Amino acid sequence: MCGIVGYIGKNQAQPILISCLARLEYRGYDSSGIAVAGDRIKVFKDSIRVNELAKVLPEIEATAGIGHTRWATHGEPSRINAHPHCDCTGDIAVVHNGVINNFQQLREQLIAEGHQLVSETDTEVLPHLIEKHYQGNLETAVEAALLEVKGSYAIVVLKKDEGKLVVARKDSPLIIGVGDRENFVASDVPAILDYTNRVIYLDDGDTAVITEDAIKVRHGGAEVTKQEQQVSWSVEDAQKGGYEHFMIKEIHEQPKVIRDTLGEYIALAEPIVDFKALSGEPLEDILFIACGTSYHAALVGKYLIEELVSIPARVELASEFNSYHLPLRGTGIVAITQSGETADTLNAMKRLKGAGKKVIVINNVVSSSASRLADQTINTMAGPEISVAATKSFTAQLMALYWLALSYSKVDISQLDNLVTALRQLPRKVQEILDNEAVIVECAKYLSKYENVFFIGRGLNFPVALEGALKLKEVAYIHAEGYSAGELKHGSFALLSADTPVIAIATPDRTYEAMLTSIKEVKARKSPVIALVEEDDVNIGELADMVITVPRIDAIFSPVVNSVALQLLAYYTAKHRGCPIDTPRNLAKSVTVE
Numbered sequence: 307m308c309g310i311v312g313y314i315g316k317n318q319a320q321p322i323l324i325s326c327l328a329r330l331e332y333r334g335y336d337s338s339g340i341a342v343a344g345d346r347i348k349v350f351k352d353s354i355r356v357n358e359l360a361k362v363l364p365e366i367e368a369t370a371g372i373g374h375t376r377w378a379t380h381g382e383p384s385r386i387n388a389h390p391h392c393d394c395t396g397d398i399a400v401v402h403n404g405v406i407n408n409f410q411q412l413r414e415q416l417i418a419e420g421h422q423l424v425s426e427t428d429t430e431v432l433p434h435l436i437e438k439h440y441q442g443n444l445e446t447a448v449e450a451a452l453l454e455v456k457g458s459y460a461i462v463v464l465k466k467d468e469g470k471l472v473v474a475r476k477d478s479p480l481i482i483g484v485g486d487r488e489n490f491v492a493s494d495v496p497a498i499l500d501y502t503n504r505v506i507y508l509d510d511g512d513t514a515v516i517t518e519d520a521i522k523v524r525h526g527g528a529e530v531t532k533q534e535q536q537v538s539w540s541v542e543d544a545q546k547g548g549y550e551h552f553m554i555k556e557i558h559e560q561p562k563v564i565r566d567t568l569g570e571y572i573a574l575a576e577p578i579v580d581f582k583a584l585s586g587e588p589l590e591d592i593l594f595i596a597c598g599t600s601y602h603a604a605l606v607g608k609y610l611i612e613e614l615v616s617i618p619a620r621v622e623l624a625s626e627f628n629s630y631h632l633p634l635r636g637t638g639i640v641a642i643t644q645s646g647e648t649a650d651t652l653n654a655m656k657r658l659k660g661a662g663k664k665v666i667v668i669n670n671v672v673s674s675s676a677s678r679l680a681d682q683t684i685n686t687m688a689g690p691e692i693s694v695a696a697t698k699s700f701t702a703q704l705m706a707l708y709w710l711a712l713s714y715s716k717v718d719i720s721q722l723d724n725l726v727t728a729l730r731q732l733p734r735k736v737q738e739i740l741d742n743e744a745v746i747v748e749c750a751k752y753l754s755k756y757e758n759v760f761f762i763g764r765g766l767n768f769p770v771a772l773e774g775a776l777k778l779k780e781v782a783y784i785h786a787e788g789y790s791a792g793e794l795k796h797g798s799f800a801l802l803s804a805d806t807p808v809i810a811i812a813t814p815d816r817t818y819e820a821m822l823t824s825i826k827e828v829k830a831r832k833s834p835v836i837a838l839v840e841e842d843d844v845n846i847g848e849l850a851d852m853v854i855t856v857p858r859i860d861a862i863f864s865p866v867v868n869s870v871a872l873q874l875l876a877y878y879t880a881k882h883r884g885c886p887i888d889t890p891r892n893l894a895k896s897v898t899v900e
C-alpha cells in the first residue's frame with residue numbers, strides 16, 4: 307500500500323516521476339504528490355489521482371525528485387496528509403510506505419522539542435527526525451533517525467542542495483532501477499520498466515545513497531556490494547496493450563499464463579518441492595496460509611491435496627494465524643501470495659520461521675519479501691498483475707497447486723497421465739471461454755441491476771463461489787456472498803427473493819446431483835438463477851433463468867475454467883455499472899499493513 311518513487315539523473319525529474327507513479331497506482335490511489343529539488347524543495351500534492359496531479363503541476367526545472375501515491379492509514383485522504391512530508395525548514399522531503407508504530411510518542415517528543423507537525427500521518431515524524439539528526443551528512447542523519455523508529459518503512463529522502471537521494475527499507479518493498487547517468491527508486495518493478503530493466507533489490511535494514519551515476523548501498527553503517535539483476539518483465543507486460551482495462555487484459559492473458567507456469571514446472575529436473583529434504587521429516591499433512599484471492603486458491607489446494615495425495619490439509623487466513631497453534635512435525639507449510647508483500651502473510655511466515663519451521667511460498671514477484679523469507683519459492687509466471695482484483699495470478703497459483711498435488715499424487719500412473727494430459731489442455735479450454743464471452747456479457751448486464759447476489763458451489767467449486775463473490779464485490783460494488791450450496795438453507799435462505807439472484811456453479815462432478823437439488827430449492831424461493839454448466843448439460847437449462855456454459859474438462863480442473871467465466875462476469879457487470887474497474891474504491895493491490 308502506497309507507492310513510492312524517486313529519480314535522479316540527466317533528465318527532467320517531473321515527467322518521469324509522474325509516469326512511474328501512474329504505474330504504481332495499484333498500490334493506493336487516494337492521494338498523490340511529488341517533491342522536486344531546485345534552488346529549494348517544491349512540493350505538489352493533494353487528495354487526487356496521479357493523472358489529475360499531472361494536469362495541475364507547473365513545469366519545474368529539476369533533475370531530482372520523489373513521488374508518492376497513497377492508501378490512507380493515518381488520517382483521511384487530504385492535501386495535508388498526502389506525501390511528500392517536509393521538516394520545519396522545508397528543505398527535507400520524505401515519501402514513505404509502511405507504518406511507524408511509535409509515531410505518537412515520537413511526535414510528542416518532537417513537538418516538545420519545538421518541531422511543528424501539521425498532518426495526522428505517522429510519516430511526518432520522519433523528516434523532522436532527519437532534520438534533528440542532520441549535521442551536514444544526509445545519509446548519517448537518515449540512519450540515526452531510523453534508529454528511533456519502530457515499524458515498517460520504505461522511504462526516499464530528498465534534501466535541497468545535496469544532489470542525492472537517500473533511501474531505506476525495512477519490511478516494505480523497495481527497488482533501485484539502474485540507468486545510464488540516471489537512477490530510479492520504486493516500490494515495485496513495473497514502475498520503472500519504461501526506463502530500465504536493470505534492478506537492485508534492497509534487503510531489510512539496507513540504506514542507499516543514490517546519485518546520477520552512483521549507487522552506494524549500506525547495511526549496519528558499512529558499504530555492501532549488491533548484484534544488479536535483469537528483470538524479464540517487459541514494458542508491454544505493464545501496459546494495457548489496447549485493452550480498456552488491465553483487468554480484462556489480464557483475464558485474456560490466462561491461456562499464456564497457464565502455459566508459461568506449467569512450462570516452468572514441467573522443465574524442472576527436481577520435484578517441485580521436496581518436503582522431506584527440506585525439513586528432515588516425512589510429509590504427513592499440509593498447512594496453507596494466505597489472504598484474499600490467494601486464500602481462495604489455498605482452499606482449492608486443500609481439496610487437491612486431500613483428493614490426490616490422500617493426506618489432510620488445512621487452510622488458515624494469515625491475519626488469523628497468530629491465534630492458532632503452530633503446526634507439529636511433519637507438516638508441510640505453504641504460504642501463497644501474489645505480491646509477496648502482504649503484511650499478514652509475512653507476519654504468519656515470520657512466526658513460523660521464528661519457531662524453526664520450514665516455509666515454502668507460492669509467489670508471483672521475484673525477490674519479493676516473502677520469497678526472501680521462505681526456505682523455497684515456487685514461482686508463478688503470471689507476469690506483472692496491475693489491476694487490483696487478482697485474476698491471472700489466481701490461475702497461476704492454481705497451476706502451482708495442481709503441480710504440487712500431482713507430484714505427490716497417490717493415484718495410479720495411467721490416471722496421472724490422464725490428469726497431466728487434461729492439464730495441458732487447459733490453455734485451449736480457457737481460450738474457448740474468452741472467445742465466447744457474449745453470453746457472459748448478457749448475464750452481466752442482467753446482474754448489474756441487482757444489489758445483492760449469492761454465489762453457490764460445492765466441493766472443489768465452493769472456493770470458486772467464494773472467489774466469484776469476491777470479484778463481484780471488489781470491482782462491481784455489488785454485495786455478494788459465496789456460499790457452500792448445502793449451507794445456504796441454514797439461515798441465508800431468509801434472504802432469497804426475486805431481488806436476489808443466485809449464481810450456481812453446477813459443472814459435473816460428484817456433487818452435481820446435490821447442486822441440482824440446491825438450484826431447485828433456490829428457484830422455489832423465487833430467486834433468479836444464473837447457472838454455470840458444462841457444454842451439453844441437459845438438466846439445468848430448464849431450471850435456470852440464464853446459463854453460462856464452459857468447455858468440458860476433467861472435474862478436478864473445473865475451478866480454472868469456472869473462475870475465468872466468473873472473472874468475466876464480474877468485469878462486465880462492473881463495466882455496465884460504470885465502476886473504476888482497475889482501481890476500486892478503498893482497496894490496494896498489495897496490503898503492506900496489518
Ligand code: G6P
Pocket residue numbers: 597598599600642643644645646647648651694695696893894895896897
Ligand atoms: C489485497 C488485494 C487482493 C489480494 C490480497 C492478498 O487485498 O486487493 O486482490 O488477493 O491482497 O494479496 P497477495 O499479494 O498476498 O496474494
